[in-house]
Amino acid sequence: MSRWHVGPAAKPPTQQGSNRPGILPCQGGSLSDSPKVRANDYPFDPICVGQPQTFPEPFVQRADSSQLQTTNLDSEVRLGFAHRVRFTRDAFDLANPALRDVFGGDSDIATRRAVAFIDSGLLQATEGEIANRLRAAFTAGGRSLPQLVEIVAIPGGETAKESHEIPDIVLQLVNHHKICRKSFVIAIGGGAMLDAVGYGAAISHRGVRLVRMPSTVLAQDDAAMGVKNGINRFGKKNFVGAFAVPYAVLCDEVLLETLPDAVYRAGFSEAVKIALLKDPAFFERLERDAARIASRDGAVANPAIRRSAELHLRHIIDGGDPFEANEARPLDFGHWAAHRLESMSAFSISHGDAVGLGLLLDCRYSNLKGWLSDADFARIRAVIAALGLPMRHALFADHAALLAGADEFREHLGGKLTVTMLRGVGHGFEVHELDHALVRQAAVELS
Numbered sequence: 001m002s003r004w005h006v007g008p009a010a011k012p013p014t015q016q017g018s019n020r021p022g023i024l025p026c027q028g029g030s031l032s033d034s035p036k037v038r039a040n041d042y043p044f045d046p047i048c049v050g051q052p053q054t055f056p057e058p059f060v061q062r063a064d065s066s067q068l069q070t071t072n073l074d075s076e077v078r079l080g081f082a083h084r085v086r087f088t089r090d091a092f093d094l095a096n097p098a099l100r101d102v103f104g105g106d107s108d109i110a111t112r113r114a115v116a117f118i119d120s121g122l123l124q125a126t127e128g129e130i131a132n133r134l135r136a137a138f139t140a141g142g143r144s145l146p147q148l149v150e151i152v153a154i155p156g157g158e159t160a161k162e163s164h165e166i167p168d169i170v171l172q173l174v175n176h177h178k179i180c181r182k183s184f185v186i187a188i189g190g191g192a193m194l195d196a197v198g199y200g201a202a203i204s205h206r207g208v209r210l211v212r213m214p215s216t217v218l219a220q221d222d223a224a225m226g227v228k229n230g231i232n233r234f235g236k237k238n239f240v241g242a243f244a245v246p247y248a249v250l251c252d253e254v255l256l257e258t259l260p261d262a263v264y265r266a267g268f269s270e271a272v273k274i275a276l277l278k279d280p281a282f283f284e285r286l287e288r289d290a291a292r293i294a295s296r297d298g299a300v301a302n303p304a305i306r307r308s309a310e311l312h313l314r315h316i317i318d319g320g321d322p323f324e325a326n327e328a329r330p331l332d333f334g335h336w337a338a339h340r341l342e343s344m345s346a347f348s349i350s351h352g353d354a355v356g357l358g359l360l361l362d363c364r365y366s367n368l369k370g371w372l373s374d375a376d377f378a379r380i381r382a383v384i385a386a387l388g389l390p391m392r393h394a395l396f397a398d399h400a401a402l403l404a405g406a407d408e409f410r411e412h413l414g415g416k417l418t419v420t421m422l423r424g425v426g427h428g429f430e431v432h433e434l435d436h437a438l439v440r441q442a443a444v445e446l447s
C-alpha cells in the first residue's frame, strides 16, 4: 500500500496535520519519518507520511468480482515531424533566401505573427546591429515572412536557465501579442537561452512554433539540433523541461564571429564527443585541424561544426529514441560528470568546458578499466588540449560530490544507471555501474 494518501478536502479532519484545502491531514507519522523527504528541501506541509489513513466510510464502494473488468483501448501513437535544419552564411543579407525558405512551408505565412528573443551577449557584441538587421530582413521579406511584432533581449548564458523568469517572459509576450500555435517564437542566441525560450514556447498553448537561430559553436554543433528545451531547478541541470521539435533551425556562421575565444572553443567538446562515438574519420580530421580550429580558421572549423551537427541530428532522427525513453543515452557521453561539475561550480564552468572535462574523466576511467588503450587515450587528451579546452579542474578533488552526480544522472534518465564508456575511437558502449575507486583515481589526476 502506498504511504501517501490524497483525497478530497471534505474527508473528516484528524488530530494533526495540515488544514490546507484539498490535502488530507495525517493520522500518524511525521515528515521526518520519510527517508525520501528532508525538511529543508521540502517547505510544504506533509500530505501524509507514516500510518496509513483510515476512513470512517469506504472511500470506494467495493465492486463484486464480475464488475472488475477493464476495457483495453491501448494504441500506438505515431508522430511524424518535419525537422528543418539549415546552415547558411549571413541569413539577414536581403539577397539570401534562407530566411524566407524556412518559413516557406506555410502558405498563410503573411497572416502569422512572430516575436523574436535575442541573447544579450550577442546583442552587446554586435552593438545592437543584430536587432537592426533582423528587423530590416523581416521588413524586406514582406508577405513571405510572418509579421515581426517585437524583439526582446534575453540574458545569455546559464542565468537564462536559473529560474522560470525567461519562460515566463515568453508566456507573457505570447499572450500579449496573441501568438497562436501557427505563429512563431524566434530565439537567436546560445544554447542556454535557446533552452529557456524554447521551453517557454513549448508550454505556451502547449506548443507554439519555435525557430532557433543558434549563435554559439555549441548551440550550432549540438544543442539546437535536439528536441529538448528546459531550465535548471534545485541546482540540477534541465530538471524542468519539455520535448518539442522546433519548427526550424537556421544556423548562420556569421553569428559565431563575435564569440569570445573561450566560448568559441568550448563548443568543440561536443564535436569531439560525437566523433569519438560515431565517426573515427571525423575524429582524425579533428586531430589534424585542432590547432587551426582553436585559432578560429573558418575553413576547417565551419565544416567541423556542420559535421558534428549532422551526426547529432542523425542520432536523434534515426536512433529510434528522440524523446529519450530508453536508458541508454550515448549523446550524453561524458555528461554525468559534466553536469555535476557545472552545478558544483554554481554554473561558472561552461557546459562546453565541462563536457571536455567529463570526456577526459570517462576516457581515463575507460583506460584504467583496460577498455581503452593508452595510445587512444593519449590521442583524445591531445585533441582536447590542442582545441584549447581545459585539461583539469580543482573541483575534481571533491570526489564525493562528483560521484553523487552519477546518481543524479540516473534519476534524470530513469531506470538503472547507464553511462557510455569507450573501447576505442568509434566504439562506445554502455555500463551500468561505476567503480568508485577508479573514478576517484581518474578524478585525482584531473584535479
Ligand SMILES: NC(=O)c1ccc[n+]([C@@H]2O[C@H](COP(=O)([O-])OP(=O)(O)OC[C@H]3O[C@@H](n4cnc5c(N)ncnc54)[C@H](O)[C@@H]3O)[C@@H](O)[C@H]2O)c1
Binding pocket: 119, 120, 121, 122, 125, 155, 156, 157, 158, 161, 189, 190, 191, 192, 193, 195, 215, 216, 217, 218, 219, 222, 223, 224, 226, 227, 228, 229, 237, 255, 256, 257, 258, 259, 260, 263, 267, 350, 351, 352
Ligand atoms: N537542448 C539540448 O539538447 C542541449 C544540448 C547541449 C547543450 N545544451 C545547453 O546549452 C547550454 C550551453 O550553451 P552554449 O555553450 O551555447 O553557451 P551559453 O548559451 O551559455 O552562451 C555562452 C555565452 O555566450 C554569449 N553569446 C551567445 N552568442 C554570442 C555571440 N554570437 N557573440 C557573443 N556572445 C555570445 C552568451 O550571452 C553567453 O554569455 C547549456 O545550458 C547546456 O545545458 C542543451
Ligand SMILES: [Zn+2]
Binding pocket: 222, 270, 335, 351, 355
Ligand atoms: Zn552537452
